[in-house]
Amino acid sequence: MRSIIDKRARAALFRDRLAQAMAERQVTQSGLARAVGVDRSTISQLLGDAGARLPNAQVVAECAAALGVSADWLLGLTDRPERLAELLATSLTMTEAPRALIDQTIFEWHREAAGYKIRHVPATLPDMLKTRDMLRWEYEPQLGRTVEQAIGASEDRLAWMARSGSDYEIALPLHELRSFVRGEGYYAGLPAAIRNAQIDRLRVLYDQLYPALRIYVFDSRRVFSAPITVFGPLLAVLYLGRYYIAFRDSARVQGFATHFDWLVREADQGARAFPQLLAQLAAAAGAGHPPRP
Numbered sequence: 001m002r003s004i005i006d007k008r009a010r011a012a013l014f015r016d017r018l019a020q021a022m023a024e025r026q027v028t029q030s031g032l033a034r035a036v037g038v039d040r041s042t043i044s045q046l047l048g049d050a051g052a053r054l055p056n057a058q059v060v061a062e063c064a065a066a067l068g069v070s071a072d073w074l075l076g077l078t079d080r081p082e083r084l085a086e087l088l089a090t091s092l093t094m095t096e097a098p099r100a101l102i103d104q105t106i107f108e109w110h111r112e113a114a115g116y117k118i119r120h121v122p123a124t125l126p127d128m129l130k131t132r133d134m135l136r137w138e139y140e141p142q143l144g145r146t147v148e149q150a151i152g153a154s155e156d157r158l159a160w161m162a163r164s165g166s167d168y169e170i171a172l173p174l175h176e177l178r179s180f181v182r183g184e185g186y187y188a189g190l191p192a193a194i195r196n197a198q199i200d201r202l203r204v205l206y207d208q209l210y211p212a213l214r215i216y217v218f219d220s221r222r223v224f225s226a227p228i229t230v231f232g233p234l235l236a237v238l239y240l241g242r243y244y245i246a247f248r249d250s251a252r253v254q255g256f257a258t259h260f261d262w263l264v265r266e267a268d269q270g271a272r273a274f275p276q277l278l279a280q281l282a283a284a285a286g287a288g289h290p291p292r293p
Helices: 002-024 029-036 040-048 057-067 084-091 104-112 132-162 174-182 192-209 250-266 271-285
Strands: 092-096 118-121 168-173 213-218 228-231 235-239 243-247
Touching (some): 002 040, 029 057, 040 057, 104 132, 104 228, 104 235, 168 174, 174 213, 174 271, 192 271, 213 250, 213 271, 228 250
Parallel strands (some): 168 213
Antiparallel strands (some): 118 228, 228 235
């Protein structure tokens, strides 16, 4: 009995959506019949039959193609009327990722997701937590004389992000944090004074912002993540270096969120322990200052 009810509901939804698509595109029954290659009476029957029978797959596909919608939408299998190619075009975009502090694309994504949880795996230490000297050392080779102006503008935008009402969860690989405190790898040549000041800033900011800001550290020997950001339920962004690939379909966004939550579960310590871990790494490397009592 349940299957009969489901069939009737699906048939009724098909009729409603077929009529909706025809009305939105101002297509008459005669016009649709010509486009599909059937008699006008067939279209009339599709719209008026109150039974539980659905048309065959070819008729559904021809109607969908003629009206510029997906067959799945007509049949009630999805709530998105776009055809697959159009859906992919809107749900996946690739944009350039400039090597700069002021990135309008990222800022707009943050504005769009204001109030939602932001999950972030950065490529290096998160820019929003860096000192001015750290930013200058990192970006001056690319920005030259404009670095001070860029830092000022970036700080303004990051201050807005801090007021946006979003919680920030950041997952950092242990080797990244260790390389930073030691001045190795990417951070080779970073003066000790800048590293020490950056460590102090991380401690102070974390004390001020926790628990709205939570940092988890995972071991890349056991788990791995490329740089990603998940903006609530709205979109997920993969950072390739030169480009961002942004996904907006709910299944992909949820997949990225699940991946991030897996990193959090695999972290050796909870977010509350981050300042202690930072102090331990700094002490082992002979960097930073003793934590305040």
